[in-house]
Amino acid sequence: MQSNFWDWKAHYDHQPVETVFDCLIAEFLLSQGKSVPSQELAQHLYGVQTLDELAAKQLAKFQQLPTLYAYFTSLELPMIPVLWQMEQTGIFLDVPCLQQVATEMDVAVTELEQSMKKTVGFEINLKSTVQIGTFLAEKLMVPLQKTKTGKYATNETEISQYAEQFPFIQSLLQYRELTKLRSTYVETLIEAVAEDGRIHTRYTQVAAQTGRLSSSAPNLQNIPVSAGFGQKIKSCFKAAKGKVFLSFDYSQQELRILAHLSKEAALIKAFQEKKDVHTATAAQIFSVKYEDVTKEQRMIAKTINFGVVYGMSSFGLSAQLHIPVDAAQQFITSFYTTYPNIRKYFEQYLTEGKMTGFVETILGRRRAVFEQAGHTTIDNSLRRVLINYPIQGSAADLMKKAVITIHQQVVENNPDCALLLQIHDDLVFEVTDNAQVIEDLTVKVKKMMCEVYPLAVPIEVDIKIGKNWGEMTRI
DNA sequence: TGTAAGTGA
DNA sequence: TGACGTCACTTACAG
Numbered sequence A: 001m002q003s004n005f006w007d008w009k010a011h012y013d014h015q016p017v018e019t020v021f022d023c024l025i026a027e028f029l030l031s032q033g034k035s036v037p038s039q040e041l042a043q044h045l046y047g048v049q050t051l052d053e054l055a056a057k058q059l060a061k062f063q064q065l066p067t068l069y070a071y072f073t074s075l076e077l078p079m080i081p082v083l084w085q086m087e088q089t090g091i092f093l094d095v096p097c098l099q100q101v102a103t104e105m106d107v108a109v110t111e112l113e114q115s116m117k118k119t120v121g122f123e124i125n126l127k128s129t130v131q132i133g134t135f136l137a138e139k140l141m142v143p144l145q146k147t148k149t150g151k152y153a154t155n156e157t158e159i160s161q162y163a164e165q166f167p168f169i170q171s172l173l174q175y176r177e178l179t180k181l182r183s184t185y186v187e188t189l190i191e192a193v194a195e196d197g198r199i200h201t202r203y204t205q206v207a208a209q210t211g212r213l214s215s216s217a218p219n220l221q222n223i224p225v226s227a228g229f230g231q232k233i234k235s236c237f238k239a240a241k242g243k244v245f246l247s248f249d250y251s252q253q254e255l256r257i258l259a260h261l262s263k264e265a266a267l268i269k270a271f272q273e274k275k276d277v278h279t280a281t282a283a284q285i286f287s288v289k290y291e292d293v294t295k296e297q298r299m300i301a302k303t304i305n306f307g308v309v310y311g312m313s314s315f316g317l318s319a320q321l322h323i324p325v326d327a328a329q330q331f332i333t334s335f336y337t338t339y340p341n342i343r344k345y346f347e348q349y350l351t352e353g354k355m356t357g358f359v360e361t362i363l364g365r366r367r368a369v370f371e372q373a374g375h376t377t378i379d380n381s382l383r384r385v386l387i388n389y390p391i392q393g394s395a396a397d398l399m400k401k402a403v404i405t406i407h408q409q410v411v412e413n414n415p416d417c418a419l420l421l422q423i424h425d426d427l428v429f430e431v432t433d434n435a436q437v438i439e440d441l442t443v444k445v446k447k448m449m450c451e452v453y454p455l456a457v458p459i460e461v462d463i464k465i466g467k468n469w470g471e472m473t474r475i
Numbered sequence B: 001t002g003t004a005a006g007t008g009a
Numbered sequence C: 001t002g003a004c005g006t007c008a009c010t011t012a013c014a015g
Helices: A005-014 A020-031 A039-046 A051-063 A066-089 A095-120 A129-139 A156-162 A167-192 A229-234 A253-262 A265-272 A277-285 A295-309 A314-321 A325-338 A340-356 A380-411 A435-450
Strands: A202-204 A214-216 A243-250 A358-360 A366-368 A417-423 A426-432 A461-468 A471-474
Touching (some): A051 A066, A066 A417, A095 A229, A129 A167, A156 A167, A167 A229, A243 A380, A243 A435, A253 A265, A253 A295, A253 A380, A295 A314, A295 A380, A314 A325, A325 A340, A340 A358, A358 A380, A435 A461
Antiparallel strands (some): A202 A214, A358 A366, A461 A471
């Protein structure tokens, strides 16, 4: 485990100095009188001889971009000590508990393996997509689609439609789920446990183009949530003795941000009245009363709500809902009839982006519209990326702002409370298991998260508590 | 090293 | 026409 801030910070040494943020981090390090071994990279990429020179160049750029500079100094720089503290603290993993889970998984895997190999009748590697595809298509005569490289597609959505017909496919899906969980999470996590019994992930500020954090070695932002073995794995992350986990999760944050950005009155109203936003959307697009929305209608509305955030097309929606393309198109049309300002917002936003060459988040984080010089058109793929950016990116902005405040005002120098994880919209703390402490933190942290930035809609936070990460209950 | 697959938000 | 929902990370196979 790293013993101090600068040792920890040195992990940037292994990253290319590719972005303006990296460069300013380099400048920041220099200002502290610390050397940065990525000098060679700066030289290579920017043609400068020293990091002083590089820093001067970047600062000059920033002086012309006050909003971006304010974003950088008020969010990216103050995040550094927060991440340092999170990485240094780590999270406890109960290794014997996880090994027990692994044993249970092995039993299930062996059973599946034997029955599947019996069905196949010849030597086969069940993990090889090529071998499995050939077997399914040519022996069992399953009408599989081809991938772009001409091989049989054996992914879940492709083969699960034949699961009823072929028990072998059911076994295969189970086998894949188990072996995936086993190899990705069990061995890796056990190996990642440090001498202090805890896992110290690494957060990177400059990996995700939207400004989100990324986590690696191991990635603690994609620990399984599914019932069964997934949840059992997650349950092996436990609060230390005398401590308890508290998690704070922004509720529907991306849709709230969409409501704010688009100023769409109908959507804003739904949030203000504390309605279930998917039910509210369903009521509108199906022209039924809020109380009369069926489960089916809500499910469709939920898919559309999330799809819109990603710029989904009628084809994508039809695939997702297993309905004809024209039916999907009708849903999308009704959505935009219900929320006309969302469409207007996207159009205006894209027009402006094309004109200025960049788009930005609520707090002023930029993204270039055309990454390569000479490109001047927005194709569908670029359109989706751009549409998603202000929503995902602004959510990341607000989370950073909240986390910085929380760290400075609640966590720092507080032996009763440590921030362990940040999973995009979710914060996990380890706190002293004492009613007064919990009550106090719950109120303070929630308030800071909700009041981080005044949106056109109220911000809501779900709070959960538990002795392990897999079994958290709402409070 | 690239592709396919599958976890999470 | 062709492609067809964003952002990540990791594993495994196959070349």
